Amino acid sequence: MADTPEQDLRAFKFERILNQDTGRKTLNLLGTINGLPAIITAEKTAFNTTSPENFVSSDEGLLSLNLLQKNDIYHWFMGTISQSATSNAAAKVNLIYPCTDVHIKKYSAQQLHMVVETPDIYEKYVTKYIKQKTEGGRLNWVYNILDHKEESEKIVYEDEDKEMGFILLPDLKWDLVTMTSLYLSVIVHRTDIRSIRDFTPSHIPFLAALRSKVLTAVSEKYSLPGDLLKIYVHYQPSYYHFHVHVVHISHDMGASATVGKAILLDEIIEVLKLMGKVPGSQVVGYKDLEMTYVLGEEHDLWKKIFEPLGKGEEPTI
Structure with missing residues (x-):
């Protein structure tokens, strides 16, 4: 067994x-x-706030205390809190x-670097990297969700349309309890979008409808208004099947939601609206933009593309 x-x-x-x-x-x-x-x-x-009146209780709250220091009206303690894996973990x-080695690199402490990905670098090198990362069953876990083979019991909302649809479900990083740390993921059904680099103005209706449906679903499920949510994507993303992050605005996501990593969905839609409006512009989509973002030095994109280019060497991708 x-x-x-x-x-x-x-x-x-x-x-x-x-x-x-x-x-x-x-x-x-x-x-x-x-x-x-x-x-x-x-x-x-996060602290459990369902019964704050019990916080100082020696039975249901602070089980033990150790006074570290006191000075006039100020007192400092270390303490242990009553906990349960189901209600107060x-x-x-x-x-x-x-x-895999990719996971080990991702979760390791490492020096970060700002890189500039030109349309030429994207076309010549990054597309090869993306192709490698979508082969060999690397996205099977995503397809398992979309096919209801895994995590179907967690689905908050689904639009089953194969072009416009998506699945909305809690991200593994959320404890499912603390609303101010709410973290949901949107995984689209269509398979032709790997990252924002694939977007053109023709995708505006798709993205606008997705945004509207997500806001409605979150409001109905969790009673949260749209102005308490951050809806963004990553570039580079952690996997190359288009997905969107939906996070409570009070939740500190660290580097995951900072400049150089996170791009608001609203911003993407507005940029797409502007594309093609400038007379004589050769920009027809995100693939034609110069993009600046953060990479860890253990990331293959840094080691195989940007570090060699910085040394005047040919990338090894």
Whole structure:
């Protein structure tokens, strides 16, 4: 009989820390499970505010306290809090098993670099990289969701149209409880869009309809108005099947939602509206734009394309 996910996680044999962020309270660990590489990512969860009146209770809230310092009206303590894996968990834990070298690089601490991707670099080199990343079953997990083979019980909303439709579901990074850390993903049904580089003005109706339907679905499901949501995409994305991130505006997503990584969906729509309006312009889509973004030095795009180009060498992609 195959091991359960919890049994797999418990069998994790630690090798080294890939990264930790004391500000955002996250930890990434590399190890093995049954001899295969695995990654565990952990993030401290938000405080449970369903019963704030019990916070100081020694039975249901602060179980123990250690006074560190006091000065006039100020007091500093360290404490332990009553916790439950179902109602008040201490951490959100993700397991990637078996993981690949790409996952290890992604979750490792690394120096970041700003790069400028010209239309020529995109056409000559990046398209080859994208092709490699969409072969060999790398997107099977995405198709499993779209085909309702996995995670169908989590679907918040679905438009089944193969051209205009999508699935909206909670992202694995959300604890499903804390509304101010709400994080949903939109995965489109169509397979002809790998990233924003594939967009032209002809896609405006598709993107505008997607945005409208997402806002309505989130409002109906979670009673959140649109002005409390950030809707954005990544470039470069973590996988090359078009998807959109929907996050509560109060949620600190760190580097995932910063300049050089995240691009608002509204901005993409407005840029597409402007394309073709300038007389004599050769810009017909996002593939014709110069794009600046952040890459970690462990990313293959940096190692195989931008680092060699910076040294005057031919990319190895």
